[in-house]
Amino acid sequence: MRIAIVHKDRCHAKKCGTECIIYCPRVRTGDETVSIGEDGKALISEELCVGCGICIKKCPFDAIDIVSLPEELEHPTHRYGKNGFALYGLPIPVQGKVTGILGANGIGKSTAVKILSGQLRPNLGSFDSEVAWEEILKRYTGTELFDYLQTVSKKTKKIAVKPQYIDFIPKVFTGTIRDLLKTTDERGKLPELVSALRLDAILEHEINTLSGGELQRVAIAACLARNADLYFLDEITPFLDIYQRISAAKLIRELAAEKPVVIVEHDLAILDMLADTVHVGYGKPAVFGVITRPKGVRVGINQYLEGYLAEENVRFRDSQVVFEKRAHEKGSKREDLVEVPALSKKYDTFHLTVSGGTIRAGEVLGVIGANGMGKSTFAKLLASVEKPDTGSMDSKIRISYKPQYIKADTTVSVEMYLRSCTTKFDSSYYQHEILEPLSLQSILQSPVDTLSGGELQRVAIAACLSRDADLYILDEPSAHLDVEQRVKVTRLIKRHAEGKAVAILVIDHDIYLIDMISERILVFEGEPGIAGTAAGPFEMRDGMNRFLKALDVTFRRDQTGRPRINKPDSFLDRDQKSRGEYYYYAAEDE
Template sequence: MRLAIVHKDRCHAKKCGKECIAYCPRVRTGDETIIIGESGRAEISEELCVGCGICVKKCPFEALDIIQLPEELDTPVTRYGPNAFVLYGLPQPVAGKVTGMLGPNGIGKSTAVKILSGQMKPNLGIFDHEVEWAEILKHYAGTELLDYLKQVAAKTIKASIKPQYIDFIPKAFKGTVRSLLEQNDERKKLDYYAKELALDTILDKDLTYLSGGELQRVALTVALSKEANFYFLDEVTPFLDIYQRMTAARLIRELASEHPVILVEHDIAILDMVAETVHIGYGKPSAFGIISRPKGVRVGVNQYLEGFVAEENVRIRDYPVLFETRSHESDVDRETLMTIPKMTKSFPGFDLTVDGGEVRRGEVLGIVGANGIGKSTFAKLLAGVETPDGGKKFDTVRVSYKPQYVTADSSDSVEFTLRSATRRFDTSYYQHEILEPLGLMPILQSEVKNLSGGELQRVAIALCLSREADLYILDEPSAHLDVEQRLVTTKVIKRAAEDKGAGIMVIDHDMYTIDMISERLLVFDGVPGKEGTARGPFEMKDGMNMFLSNLGITFRRDKTGRPRINNPGSYLDREQKAAGEYYYYNAAESALAAEGSTEE
């Protein structure tokens, strides 16, 4: 089966020479394989298309995709229309379990949930007539989903959904946190969730003034508080620190003991901890998506990182995601770029102390710590946005700063925005090292205000790295990025540090991102919301041990090198704490070492 996809947000027929039509071999023979429809966009006949792919290569806006699918994918779950996204496969909600979904953005995870929650009826890829539920149920006869879809058809399913993007909540609901939570407290657990997620101090705060982390915890509380048959949670970790992520994971597992939960999450460490099974989503984002059959979470995550889904015999990526401890060690004798001065900064009720340190040329310095402990304030001090107490603004080196929360209210195109920040936009270096790996080429003509959260984040990263500076500071660049985008982003940032001979600081709560990107670590400790101290930089092992010991959390590495969270109180958790090894710990190596010492 051949799919012809036209990305409506990228097709700008009025701005191009209609190359797709001009170069199509079938059009040249007289067929109307490609036309400009009433919508002003290209329309492609899948029956007439021969799959040569010339139109795909000639389109200046990368708005077209011609895809040859495997023969066994003969019946889609649903399709949005001619030349539109198509989904194959659905996840299976399981009572008493958390079912994970892992895959790139735009692969159909939200579409699957709309179908499972009854918001959308699957059409089996049929457009010429409305598909009735009787026809849909007949198609799923004999499958595990049949009984569940019968309930969806009868409208007896009530779903509670925590959306991916939370910034619309203050626009949709005006009032305080307390009023929103009380309105949705159908399970009568407001007091419990408010205490567990530390919402007590913001209950009377207006939603408009919440930070991203506060808004994320409120959104999760609303979703967990509703009485429903099925809970769908889309990205619960952005803007939450590791301790808050662990709390959220525990609350989700508690809920799953009573109701089916499907969790879409790009923080693999948390997904690995909370889910029992996982569905892998693969395909081509915004073109087609395939949801795999359920797999054990360890097997599924490892297959996804390896890029090969064994049961389906499908390679979903040309390269594996690797975690190597030696990646934190540099053979280069790095020159000192700048000295971080000792500084203090006080606000009403909060004090920040910076012990000082040095930043080296060409290195990426990871910054970790709990929320509300002064990391963003520290970044603002270095960027000159804030002035330290008893001192002047930091101006020793040029600083480019990407803030934690990125807003989009500009009508300018992505290309105009980036061109205004750099004179190198048209160089091959900029195209190959910034635009292409960050996936910005297809959206260059899109207005910034119309971008999704993930697209906006990638533009903000590119904008920060485009400026001429000696020090680049990126505050939570992983938010709203999927696993593959995070991998690519870490490579872009590390190459930028080397190529520019600059120092780069990355503040993030995703342990995988920190693990892959950092050469050394700056650690913040203290009492969140009251006082914080910036210590270091340390070598990675020492820094992570300090950070995680403060939180009481241990990580191990499995045989693939992947960091995995130990369940609190488990044997490995207790063993590592006793050894003082909170992060770089390999159970197999430990066992061999113990065996060797016994033999001696």
């Protein structure tokens, strides 16, 4: 079984010499294996293609993928047209449980959600004509999904969906938060949801004035307020701090006791805490995706991190993700590079105070704390985007800054945009150390204003690291990135800091990312929206203990070294709190 994929957004037949046609061996023998379709894009016959891979290598825009699949993947669940993405398998919603879906972006998770929610009818790989529900149900006869899909076909299930991208909400709804939530309050739980998600103070705010974090919490509340038979939540954590993530997770767990919930999530700490089972998605992004059968949440996450699925006997990644046990690492011998002065900034309703400190050469300094504590304001003060009331950075320090919210306000291509940030774009170092880890080669010709959230994030990270600087500041680099992309970004940032002996400051809410990337951390404390102070920098153990104690959450490591949140009031949770060890046992790292 072989599938041929042509990425329409990358195929520019008018800009190339149609190398895919000229160099194809079958075309040279007279077969019409590759041609140009009516839309001006390459068209590949999967029946005639021999899988030589020449067109893949010759295409100047990386627009072609030819993949040989195992026999058991002969019949796709859904395929997006000829030479389009193919999905194999579906997750199984379970009454009274939270079912997680874990996988890379572009692997078909959102497609699976659309099928299960009735937004998309699976075509079983037959895209020339609409497939009847009778044929679909016949395919799933005798499986756990048969009864569920039967109710979907009859449209007797009411589905509540929280979409992945929340930016469109202000485009389709105008009015206040209160107005929006009133239209969704079908369970009579709105006061409870508003309180738990801390929306009380902003109920009268207009939807189009909300920040990303506020909009995310409104979207979660609107979904959970509906009286549905099934709830789908596609990424709940972007723009939320760790406090808000845990609050949302608790609300979803309470709902799951009554109704089945399916969640797509890239924050492994939250997924581990929230899900009962997980389906792992693997394959090649934008080419094909396979959704496995359900696995226990611990086993599923560990197999995903290892890159090997034991039951399926499939290795889908060359290397495994390894968590270093560095919680008790003593002070570093690195030299101080950047001195952060004491700073203060006062607004009408908020006051930020920073006591100052140093960042070392080759060090990644993590910054954690709740939203509304001034972390992004701190970054703007360092980058001179805003001017502090007291204190100032040394003007000789060169700073490169990636903001929290990224604007796609240019129509130039990704390549031209990055070339404007560096003179080293054509060097082998830049290609291997920046473009490859961020997987940017395939979108270099795409206009910046057409990129998805994850693509735009990777371009922004590349732009920040492309500039010559002494201090690099990255505000929430994990937003919209999947697990594998976060791991690659983590390695890239650490390598950039050590290789160039520069200082890097990373603000993020993903505890796993902070745990992997940081040598020391700054902890922001105070009262959200009113006053914030920066404490530290602390060594990892001291800073994380301080932060997790305020959060009232304890962490442990499993045998793989992966940090895991202890279940509230479990034996380990109570034991670690009694010892004052919120961030792993001392014995675990010795």
